[in-house]
């Protein structure tokens with residue numbers, strides 16, 4: 001946590017400011033940190049020995065929850081950690097920051113409450129919070145790729161290796177199970193940094209406290225288990241959907257830093273035909289040619305060949321324009337992981353050797369990993385079909401007796417489409 005490194009007098013200033021926002025007290029240390037840098041689930045157990053299953057084997061898959069849905073099971077230690085910070089009043093109660101209602105188009109609402117009120121401050125609804133990090137230092141460009149590991153990313157990883165590019169990968173836990181081979185490929189390329197993008201890519205503000213813990217915890221667990229015991233320290237909320245309740249859970253239980261973005265060139269629109277590749281590139285390149293302050297953290301994805309092309313075709317311009325290009329934690333010379341020193345990724349052990357946490361050595365915690373469910377791409381397609389239907393209805397209304405109503409419905413439909421694909 002950044003605050004750990006502030007001088008005492010500055011810390012007092014920060015704390016008084018934090019106390020002015022009573023819902024987010026005691027942001028100094030997460031439970032993870034207060035426990036001495038070792039969450040009960042990970043601390044110590046990673047070094048106890050024992051044989052960890054071969055990555056990709058049925059035994060390995062059985063270590064993790066079902067794919068593409070919020071996990072319903074988790075180690076008791078995670079629940080205990082949640083109950084502890086709830087009891088300390090560190091998590092905004094649902095009476096103040098309720099669970100958002102998720103609508104079929106991906107929009108969220110809080111009943112009569114405004115999602116952009118200070119008590120809630122949903123980033124996905126347009127409320128910028130100082131608790132999120134969305135810009136890089138002047139002159140710096142942070143490379144991050146969301147939603148992997150996925151097939152289109154393979155070519156990108158080869159490019160990273162050839163060009164010696166160090167990037168942050170905000171991974172979906174379910175995709176790590178499904179595409180473990182691609183994960184291993186990325187892991188073995190020097191300079192790659194791995195962070196959390198949740199287990200099943202949900203709108204996190206629509207989840208219960210327990211579901212948020214499971215989504216974050218399982219993704220941290222699978223990355224730590226299979227990345228030499230290195231425990232993630234950063235996360236990015238899917239669709240940018242995060243509010244004060246979710247921020248507090250992720251910070252107080254796990255101590256993760258929330259990373260959002262600037263700009264969003266909308267590379268995800270190209271594959272579904274909503275924007276041309278050239279239009280995305282033009283927008284992206286305009287930002288890269290633009291002012292160096294603030295620095296950039298572009299939102300980018302490995303969800304399609306087109307999105308990967310856009311990065312590869314734009315990257316030379318980063319260098320031409322003189323940007324200092326690096327992964328996310330190196331933007332601020334932060335530690336890559338919760339258990340690695342700042343700026344020293346070389347603490348990683350020999351590639352190919354799994355030093356992992358056999359956290360289920362007693363066999364008491366059994367979760368099946370039967371896979372199933374839809375992939376992220378399929379979910380996006382279902383959203384597309386839904387909105388195609390709405391738009392057809394809108395056109396019908398437009399041509400029918402009520403032109404104004406048709407225009408309104410059409411506008412809502414287009415807005416829904418935009419929000420659906422915004423990661």
Ligand SMILES: [Zn+2]
Nearest residue numbers: 146147238423
């Ligand atoms: Zn995403």
